Amino acid sequence: MTESVLSLQNIHVGYPRLTVVNNLSLDVADRAFVSLLGPSGSGKSTVLRTIAGFLPALGGRIALEGRDITTLPPEHRDVGIVFQNYALFPTMTAFENIAFALRVANKPKAEIEKRVRDVAAMARISDQLDKKPASMSGGQQQRVAIARALVTGSRVLLLDEPLSNLDAKVRASMRQEIKRLQTELGFTAIFVTHDQEDALTMSDVIVVLNHGNIEQIGDGRTLYRKPATPFICEFIGVSNELAPPLAARLLGREINGRSFVRLEDVMLGASGGVPARVRHVEFLGAYSRVDLDVDGHALSAMLVGDQLPEPGSTVPLAARPGSAHIFEEAGL
16 A cells, blocks of 8 residues: 555634635545646635645644644645745746755755755756746746755645646646656645646546535546546536436436536437437537537537538437436435
Protein backbone atom coordinates (compact mmCIF):
# COMPACT_ATOMS: atom_id res chain seq x y z
CA MET A 1 0.00 0.00 0.00
CA THR A 2 1.27 3.52 -0.87
CA GLU A 3 2.00 5.61 2.22
CA SER A 4 -0.27 8.57 2.93
CA VAL A 5 1.76 11.77 3.13
CA LEU A 6 -1.13 14.14 3.85
CA SER A 7 -4.27 13.34 5.81
CA LEU A 8 -7.35 15.49 6.36
CA GLN A 9 -9.71 14.13 9.00
CA ASN A 10 -13.22 15.55 9.45
CA ILE A 11 -12.17 19.06 8.41
CA HIS A 12 -14.76 21.78 8.98
CA VAL A 13 -14.21 25.31 7.65
CA GLY A 14 -16.67 28.16 7.73
CA TYR A 15 -18.06 31.18 9.46
CA PRO A 16 -21.00 31.79 11.80
CA ARG A 17 -24.11 30.54 10.00
CA LEU A 18 -22.08 29.60 6.90
CA THR A 19 -20.38 26.26 6.31
CA VAL A 20 -17.87 26.25 3.45
CA VAL A 21 -16.30 22.81 3.93
CA ASN A 22 -18.28 20.21 5.82
CA ASN A 23 -16.66 17.32 7.70
CA LEU A 24 -14.24 16.53 4.87
CA SER A 25 -11.81 13.61 5.11
CA LEU A 26 -9.11 12.83 2.53
CA ASP A 27 -5.89 10.81 2.46
CA VAL A 28 -3.29 11.78 -0.15
CA ALA A 29 -0.71 9.19 -1.17
CA ASP A 30 2.98 10.05 -1.31
CA ARG A 31 4.06 11.35 -4.76
CA ALA A 32 0.46 11.44 -6.02
CA PHE A 33 -0.96 14.15 -8.26
CA VAL A 34 -4.35 14.97 -6.78
CA SER A 35 -6.77 17.49 -8.28
CA LEU A 36 -9.51 19.22 -6.33
CA LEU A 37 -12.14 19.81 -9.00
CA GLY A 38 -15.46 21.57 -8.72
CA PRO A 39 -17.52 24.58 -9.75
CA SER A 40 -17.11 28.03 -8.22
CA GLY A 41 -18.11 27.97 -4.57
CA SER A 42 -17.58 24.22 -4.18
CA GLY A 43 -14.89 24.68 -1.51
CA LYS A 44 -11.83 23.54 -3.44
CA SER A 45 -9.72 26.67 -2.85
CA THR A 46 -10.89 26.76 0.76
CA VAL A 47 -9.54 23.23 1.26
CA LEU A 48 -6.21 24.24 -0.29
CA ARG A 49 -5.88 27.37 1.85
CA THR A 50 -6.77 25.42 4.97
CA ILE A 51 -3.99 22.91 4.20
CA ALA A 52 -1.61 25.84 3.67
CA GLY A 53 -2.64 27.45 6.97
CA PHE A 54 -4.15 30.62 5.50
CA LEU A 55 -7.60 29.65 6.78
CA PRO A 56 -8.22 28.02 10.17
CA ALA A 57 -9.93 24.66 10.45
CA LEU A 58 -12.79 25.04 12.92
CA GLY A 59 -12.83 21.30 13.44
CA GLY A 60 -10.88 18.20 12.46
CA ARG A 61 -7.19 17.45 12.01
CA ILE A 62 -4.55 17.92 9.29
CA ALA A 63 -1.46 15.72 9.40
CA LEU A 64 1.63 15.90 7.19
CA GLU A 65 3.76 12.75 7.31
CA GLY A 66 2.05 11.90 10.60
CA ARG A 67 2.78 15.31 12.16
CA ASP A 68 -0.23 17.34 13.31
CA ILE A 69 -0.06 20.71 11.50
CA THR A 70 -3.67 21.78 12.12
CA THR A 71 -2.80 24.87 14.17
CA LEU A 72 0.67 25.64 12.83
CA PRO A 73 1.26 28.94 10.98
CA PRO A 74 1.89 28.66 7.22
CA GLU A 75 5.65 29.12 7.47
CA HIS A 76 5.96 26.07 9.72
CA ARG A 77 3.87 23.63 7.68
CA ASP A 78 6.54 22.55 5.19
CA VAL A 79 4.28 22.86 2.17
CA GLY A 80 4.93 24.95 -0.95
CA ILE A 81 2.24 26.94 -2.71
CA VAL A 82 1.86 28.38 -6.22
CA PHE A 83 -0.81 31.06 -6.44
CA GLN A 84 -3.09 31.81 -9.36
CA ASN A 85 -1.32 35.13 -10.07
CA TYR A 86 2.10 33.61 -9.16
CA ALA A 87 2.73 36.41 -6.56
CA LEU A 88 6.28 37.04 -7.78
CA PHE A 89 8.11 40.10 -6.44
CA PRO A 90 8.20 42.47 -9.44
CA THR A 91 11.40 44.25 -8.42
CA MET A 92 13.35 41.02 -7.93
CA THR A 93 15.00 38.85 -10.56
CA ALA A 94 13.91 35.25 -11.02
CA PHE A 95 16.97 34.17 -9.01
CA GLU A 96 16.05 36.50 -6.15
CA ASN A 97 12.43 35.36 -6.18
CA ILE A 98 13.42 31.71 -5.97
CA ALA A 99 16.02 32.39 -3.30
CA PHE A 100 13.78 34.54 -1.12
CA ALA A 101 12.65 31.90 1.41
CA LEU A 102 16.17 30.50 1.71
CA ARG A 103 17.54 33.94 2.50
CA VAL A 104 14.84 34.56 5.09
CA ALA A 105 15.87 31.25 6.65
CA ASN A 106 19.52 32.47 6.72
CA LYS A 107 20.83 29.60 4.61
CA PRO A 108 24.51 29.86 3.60
CA LYS A 109 25.17 31.78 0.39
CA ALA A 110 26.80 28.80 -1.34
CA GLU A 111 23.85 26.56 -0.48
CA ILE A 112 21.38 29.14 -1.78
CA GLU A 113 23.31 29.45 -5.03
CA LYS A 114 23.41 25.69 -5.58
CA ARG A 115 19.78 25.01 -4.64
CA VAL A 116 18.40 27.85 -6.76
CA ARG A 117 20.44 26.83 -9.83
CA ASP A 118 19.56 23.15 -9.38
CA VAL A 119 15.81 23.77 -9.19
CA ALA A 120 16.00 26.32 -12.03
CA ALA A 121 17.65 23.70 -14.23
CA MET A 122 14.89 21.22 -13.42
CA ALA A 123 12.27 23.86 -14.25
CA ARG A 124 14.15 24.78 -17.45
CA ILE A 125 14.54 28.45 -16.56
CA SER A 126 18.31 28.68 -16.07
CA ASP A 127 18.43 31.29 -18.83
CA GLN A 128 15.79 33.40 -17.08
CA LEU A 129 17.46 33.83 -13.66
CA ASP A 130 18.69 37.40 -14.31
CA LYS A 131 15.33 38.60 -15.63
CA LYS A 132 12.53 40.31 -13.72
CA PRO A 133 8.92 39.02 -14.03
CA ALA A 134 7.77 41.82 -16.34
CA SER A 135 10.23 40.70 -19.03
CA MET A 136 9.16 37.05 -18.85
CA SER A 137 6.27 35.20 -20.48
CA GLY A 138 3.39 33.83 -18.42
CA GLY A 139 4.76 30.31 -18.76
CA GLN A 140 8.22 31.40 -17.62
CA GLN A 141 6.76 33.25 -14.64
CA GLN A 142 4.89 30.12 -13.65
CA ARG A 143 8.08 28.06 -13.77
CA VAL A 144 9.70 30.60 -11.46
CA ALA A 145 6.77 30.35 -9.05
CA ILE A 146 6.99 26.55 -9.02
CA ALA A 147 10.77 26.66 -8.53
CA ARG A 148 10.34 29.09 -5.62
CA ALA A 149 7.83 26.75 -3.98
CA LEU A 150 10.12 23.73 -4.38
CA VAL A 151 13.50 25.20 -3.51
CA THR A 152 12.95 24.81 0.25
CA GLY A 153 12.58 21.06 -0.17
CA SER A 154 8.85 20.85 0.50
CA ARG A 155 7.42 17.40 -0.27
CA VAL A 156 3.89 18.73 -0.82
CA LEU A 157 3.16 21.43 -3.39
CA LEU A 158 -0.20 23.23 -3.43
CA LEU A 159 -1.23 24.74 -6.77
CA ASP A 160 -4.18 27.16 -6.75
CA GLU A 161 -5.46 27.32 -10.37
CA PRO A 162 -1.98 28.23 -11.72
CA LEU A 163 -2.99 27.64 -15.36
CA SER A 164 -6.02 29.95 -15.45
CA ASN A 165 -4.09 32.99 -16.77
CA LEU A 166 -2.47 31.16 -19.68
CA ASP A 167 -3.69 30.89 -23.26
CA ALA A 168 -4.74 27.47 -24.55
CA LYS A 169 -1.45 26.54 -26.24
CA VAL A 170 0.77 27.58 -23.33
CA ARG A 171 -1.69 25.96 -20.92
CA ALA A 172 -1.31 22.57 -22.62
CA SER A 173 2.48 22.90 -22.54
CA MET A 174 2.50 23.87 -18.86
CA ARG A 175 0.34 20.87 -17.95
CA GLN A 176 3.11 18.66 -19.29
CA GLU A 177 5.79 20.72 -17.53
CA ILE A 178 4.08 20.57 -14.14
CA LYS A 179 3.51 16.83 -14.48
CA ARG A 180 7.14 16.34 -15.55
CA LEU A 181 8.42 18.30 -12.57
CA GLN A 182 6.16 16.40 -10.20
CA THR A 183 7.34 13.05 -11.56
CA GLU A 184 11.05 13.90 -11.71
CA LEU A 185 11.26 15.71 -8.35
CA GLY A 186 8.95 13.26 -6.61
CA PHE A 187 6.77 15.73 -4.75
CA THR A 188 3.08 15.32 -3.90
CA ALA A 189 0.85 17.78 -5.79
CA ILE A 190 -2.54 19.12 -4.65
CA PHE A 191 -3.91 20.98 -7.66
CA VAL A 192 -7.04 23.15 -7.55
CA THR A 193 -8.92 23.69 -10.80
CA HIS A 194 -12.40 24.21 -12.20
CA ASP A 195 -11.19 23.00 -15.61
CA GLN A 196 -12.04 19.35 -16.29
CA GLU A 197 -9.39 19.01 -18.99
CA ASP A 198 -6.65 20.05 -16.58
CA ALA A 199 -7.84 17.50 -14.02
CA LEU A 200 -8.42 14.66 -16.48
CA THR A 201 -5.05 15.01 -18.22
CA MET A 202 -2.82 15.52 -15.18
CA SER A 203 -4.25 13.70 -12.20
CA ASP A 204 -3.68 10.32 -10.60
CA VAL A 205 -6.72 11.04 -8.43
CA ILE A 206 -9.52 13.59 -8.83
CA VAL A 207 -11.55 14.74 -5.84
CA VAL A 208 -14.83 16.30 -7.03
CA LEU A 209 -16.29 18.81 -4.57
CA ASN A 210 -19.79 20.23 -4.43
CA HIS A 211 -21.03 22.64 -1.75
CA GLY A 212 -18.14 21.75 0.55
CA ASN A 213 -18.66 18.00 0.33
CA ILE A 214 -16.87 15.26 -1.62
CA GLU A 215 -19.12 13.92 -4.40
CA GLN A 216 -16.70 11.28 -5.69
CA ILE A 217 -13.02 10.36 -5.66
CA GLY A 218 -11.38 8.43 -8.50
CA ASP A 219 -9.26 8.61 -11.60
CA GLY A 220 -10.58 10.43 -14.65
CA ARG A 221 -11.80 7.31 -16.44
CA THR A 222 -13.76 6.15 -13.40
CA LEU A 223 -15.43 9.53 -12.91
CA TYR A 224 -16.37 9.72 -16.58
CA ARG A 225 -17.53 6.16 -17.10
CA LYS A 226 -18.83 5.28 -13.61
CA PRO A 227 -20.25 8.48 -12.10
CA ALA A 228 -21.53 7.94 -8.58
CA THR A 229 -24.10 10.75 -8.49
CA PRO A 230 -26.23 12.81 -10.88
CA PHE A 231 -24.00 15.81 -10.12
CA ILE A 232 -20.96 13.95 -11.48
CA CYS A 233 -22.89 13.08 -14.65
CA GLU A 234 -23.75 16.71 -15.20
CA PHE A 235 -20.39 18.18 -14.19
CA ILE A 236 -17.89 15.77 -15.78
CA GLY A 237 -18.21 15.84 -19.55
CA VAL A 238 -21.52 16.59 -21.23
CA SER A 239 -24.60 14.40 -20.78
CA ASN A 240 -28.26 14.36 -21.74
CA GLU A 241 -30.63 13.97 -18.83
CA LEU A 242 -33.48 11.94 -20.24
CA ALA A 243 -37.02 12.86 -19.28
CA PRO A 244 -38.84 9.74 -17.96
CA PRO A 245 -40.97 9.22 -21.11
CA LEU A 246 -37.91 9.50 -23.36
CA ALA A 247 -35.84 7.27 -21.07
CA ALA A 248 -38.54 4.61 -21.26
CA ARG A 249 -38.55 4.71 -25.07
CA LEU A 250 -34.76 4.67 -25.46
CA LEU A 251 -33.98 2.16 -22.72
CA GLY A 252 -37.04 -0.06 -23.08
CA ARG A 253 -38.16 0.19 -19.44
CA GLU A 254 -39.65 2.62 -16.96
CA ILE A 255 -37.16 4.66 -14.95
CA ASN A 256 -38.06 5.71 -11.40
CA GLY A 257 -35.36 8.33 -10.94
CA ARG A 258 -32.91 10.15 -13.15
CA SER A 259 -31.21 8.83 -16.27
CA PHE A 260 -28.26 10.23 -18.23
CA VAL A 261 -26.68 9.38 -21.58
CA ARG A 262 -23.50 11.03 -22.81
CA LEU A 263 -23.57 12.74 -26.19
CA GLU A 264 -21.16 10.27 -27.79
CA ASP A 265 -23.42 7.39 -26.69
CA VAL A 266 -26.41 8.68 -28.69
CA MET A 267 -26.37 6.76 -31.99
CA LEU A 268 -28.02 8.33 -35.05
CA GLY A 269 -29.29 6.22 -37.93
CA ALA A 270 -29.85 3.20 -35.68
CA SER A 271 -32.15 0.59 -37.22
CA GLY A 272 -35.47 0.59 -35.38
CA GLY A 273 -34.49 3.67 -33.40
CA VAL A 274 -36.77 6.34 -32.02
CA PRO A 275 -37.59 9.03 -34.63
CA ALA A 276 -36.04 12.43 -33.84
CA ARG A 277 -36.16 15.77 -35.60
CA VAL A 278 -32.84 17.54 -36.17
CA ARG A 279 -33.05 21.05 -34.73
CA HIS A 280 -29.48 22.29 -35.16
CA VAL A 281 -26.06 21.08 -36.30
CA GLU A 282 -22.95 22.76 -34.92
CA PHE A 283 -19.49 22.08 -36.39
CA LEU A 284 -16.84 22.11 -33.64
CA GLY A 285 -13.77 20.91 -35.54
CA ALA A 286 -12.93 17.40 -34.32
CA TYR A 287 -16.63 16.60 -33.97
CA SER A 288 -20.08 18.08 -34.56
CA ARG A 289 -22.90 18.52 -32.09
CA VAL A 290 -26.39 17.64 -33.28
CA ASP A 291 -29.34 18.96 -31.27
CA LEU A 292 -32.51 16.88 -31.62
CA ASP A 293 -36.16 16.81 -30.58
CA VAL A 294 -38.13 13.69 -29.72
CA ASP A 295 -41.79 14.53 -29.16
CA GLY A 296 -40.89 17.74 -27.34
CA HIS A 297 -37.94 16.26 -25.45
CA ALA A 298 -34.52 17.72 -26.26
CA LEU A 299 -31.27 15.80 -26.42
CA SER A 300 -27.98 16.05 -28.25
CA ALA A 301 -25.53 13.75 -30.01
CA MET A 302 -21.84 14.01 -30.89
CA LEU A 303 -20.81 12.91 -34.38
CA VAL A 304 -17.36 12.50 -35.91
CA GLY A 305 -16.93 12.90 -39.67
CA ASP A 306 -18.59 14.86 -42.45
CA GLN A 307 -21.76 12.78 -42.90
CA LEU A 308 -24.15 15.02 -40.97
CA PRO A 309 -27.97 15.18 -41.00
CA GLU A 310 -29.70 18.29 -42.30
CA PRO A 311 -31.61 20.57 -39.89
CA GLY A 312 -35.31 19.80 -40.15
CA SER A 313 -34.77 16.19 -41.19
CA THR A 314 -35.91 13.17 -39.19
CA VAL A 315 -33.42 10.51 -38.09
CA PRO A 316 -33.77 7.38 -35.93
CA LEU A 317 -31.72 7.35 -32.75
CA ALA A 318 -30.86 4.93 -29.97
CA ALA A 319 -28.70 4.86 -26.85
CA ARG A 320 -25.59 2.72 -27.03
CA PRO A 321 -26.37 -0.49 -25.09
CA GLY A 322 -25.26 -0.29 -21.47
CA SER A 323 -24.26 3.36 -21.72
CA ALA A 324 -27.04 4.91 -19.63
CA HIS A 325 -26.25 6.08 -16.09
CA ILE A 326 -29.37 5.48 -14.02
CA PHE A 327 -29.98 6.75 -10.49
CA GLU A 328 -33.09 5.14 -9.08
CA GLU A 329 -34.99 6.96 -6.37
CA ALA A 330 -34.80 5.32 -2.96
CA GLY A 331 -37.80 3.17 -2.10
CA LEU A 332 -39.10 2.93 -5.65
